[in-house]
Amino acid sequence: MSNRSDIIAIEAVSEVAAADSEDDSFFHRSPSVVEAWQRQDRDSVPVLRRSDSMDGNWSPAVRDLHMLxxxxxxxxxAYGAIQNxxxxxxxxxxxxxxxxxxxxLSLTISSLGSPFMVMWLGSKNAILFGLSGYWAFIAANIFPSWYTMIPASVFLGFTASILWVAEGTYLTFAAKSHAAACNITEATxxxxxxGQFWGVFASNQVVGNLISLALLQFEKATPGTVQLFIVFLGSMTVGTVFALLLRPHGQILKFGPPLLRSDSVNSAIYNRSFVKSTFALLFEKKMLLLILLLVYTGLQQAFIWGDFTRDIITPAFGVSWVGGVMAIYGAADAIGSLVAGKYSTGLVSIAIITCAGAITQALVLMIFFCKxxxxxxxxxxxxxxxLAIAWGVGDATFNTQISALLGILYPNDTEAAFAQWKIWQSAATSAAFFASTHIDLATRLLSLLGVLVASIAAFLVVVLRPDRTHWLKS
Incomplete structure (x- = not known):
């Protein structure tokens, strides 16, 4: 590779390195990588090189994707099956x-500060810390009471807010690293x-719910339920081991001037700047238009996890069959995620795929309203x-396309953008669960349909007219 190609490759990933460091102290945005290249020995600056064996399909970032x-x-x-x-x-x-x-509710409030925690801990350490709340929640279910479940739920909300911002940040940076290494567009x-992450992730509904179906169907007594939670704690252990194998992004792309360990003045300025930018995104015009869609993703999750399982499946087939139906939902979600991710190449494709998912879920809501x-x-x-298959396909399109959209629209504010998603999504989910015992099913279905229609209209303004609509520019 020529010297010029080396410089271009580093420039393409400069923001990745500046945005995520695994050191245990705060850091600042590094200056131009070209300047770093000029003032340092070239051998001391790692470069993402493309070898002939990559062929546009593999880079070290792919390994990170698989581990995540x-x-x-x-x-x-484990958690998904228990939540259902x-x-x-x-x-x-x-x-x-x-x-x-x-x-x-806890997740909503905690999401306001979660980007700051991710920037402080680094995305890998934030993922590991985020997993602790899931351990506590599953353990609390072994001895369910108001004294165990409520504290565990609040703690999980706090750690989950950090986990999901860290996931979105880690995955976006890994994708950008892969794009630079393999000479493909970042959007692709x-x-x-x-698509690959959400496809694998969504398959958790298949495995977890089949396990719960088997144990609850053939072990009707209480010990069967305890056994279920013990099996899921074992699954949590395996997942945590894979998280430990993740590579810190600082290890992959570590260059620029030293971290400001002792310069407390500059660190304080940076911290205030970061917090200010995080809250500023709450009023950014493109984000304001996307809020309804982010809210809808939370409402549709609450519907499938709560209304669908409690008010529709359980009365007809019993609690033991919740796992069977939700496994089918998970399989559709997994396949839909892989397909949606494969064909997501830019704003136009994101608009088409998201609208297809919205139409699918709108049809399901109308069928449920009639029957x-x-x-x-x-x-x-x-x-x-x-209907579970159709809903899973819709969920897959929202997860994959919103993740891709935020990564494209906010390349310099990845943590803050994904935090906004979790804030509005979790707030909507919390409100839906609180309201589910006070509002009849028909009203909830009509409300969900109304939010879906309005959110897609606002979403299309953002993705189809990003350049012409000058007032969207921040």
């Missing part, structure tokens, strides 16, 4: 629903990485399975 995906698969096959059962297992005084509502790499009661027969079971 497997970690989240094993962690969330939460409102059905702990029905006394609404303990299950209240726990989930407080969890997402981000879309592909998000809200189901019988314990194979005809209704097949219908519910089909």
């Amino acid at each position: 995906s497997l970690s989240f698969l094993f962690v969330f096959l 059962l939460e409102s059905s297992l702990h029905v006394t005084d609404g303990l299950g629903s209240t726990s989930l509502a407080l969890l997402y 790499a981000i879309g592909t990485f998000n 809200q009661e189901y019988m314990a027969g194979w005809t209704d079971y097949m219908l519910l399975a089909g």
Whole structure:
């Protein structure tokens, strides 16, 4: 590779290195990488080189993608299955629903400061810290009471806010590194990485819910439930090991001047600047238009995790069959994520794929509004399975395309952008769980449909007219 190509390769990933450091202290944005190249020995500056064996398909960042995906698969096959059962297992005084509502309320509040925590800890350490709350929540379910579930739910909300901002940051930076190494566009790499991650992630619903189906179907007694939680703690252990194997981005792209360990004045200035930029994104015009869609993603998750499992599946088939139907939902979500990510190459494709998912979920909502009661027969079971598949496809499009969109629109504010998603998504989920015991199902369905239509309209303004709409520019 020529010297000029080396410089171009480093310039392409300069923001990645500046945005994520695994050191245990605060850091500042590094100056131009070209300047660093000129003032330092070239051998001391790592360069993402493309070898003939890469051929545009492989780079070290792909390994990071696989480790991250497997970690989240094993962690969330445990948590996802328990979350689906939460409102059905702990029905006394609404303990299950209240726990989930407080969890997402805590996540909402904590998301305001989660970007700062991710920048402080570094994305890998933030992921590891974020997993601790899931351990506590699953352990609390072994001895469910108001004294165990409520504190565990609040703590999980705090750690989950950090985990998901760290995930979005880590994945976006890995995709950009891959794009630079393999000479492909960042939009393509981000879309592909998000598709593969969410495809593997969504398959947790298949494995976890099949495990819960088997144990709850054939072990009806209480010990069967305890056994289920013990099995899931083992899965959490495997997922944590994969997270430990992640490479810090600072290890991959570490250059620039030393971290400001002793310069407390400059560190304080940087910290205030970062916090200011995080809150400023709350009022950024493109983000304001996207808020409704971010809210809808939270509402649609609350519907499938709560209303669908508690008010539709359980009355017709019993709690043991929640796992079976949700496994089908998870399979559709996983396949849909892989397909959506493969064809996500820019703003136009993101708009088309997201609209297809929105139309799919709108049809499901209208069917549920027309038919809200189901019988314990194979005809209704097949219908519910089909609706679960359609909902999973819609969920896949929202997860993959919003992740890709935020990475494209906010390359310099990745942590803050993903924090905004978790703030609005978790706030909507929390509100939906709180309201589910006070509002009838028909009203909830119509409200969900109305938010979906309005959110897609605002979303299209952002993705289809980003240059012509001058007032969107911040």
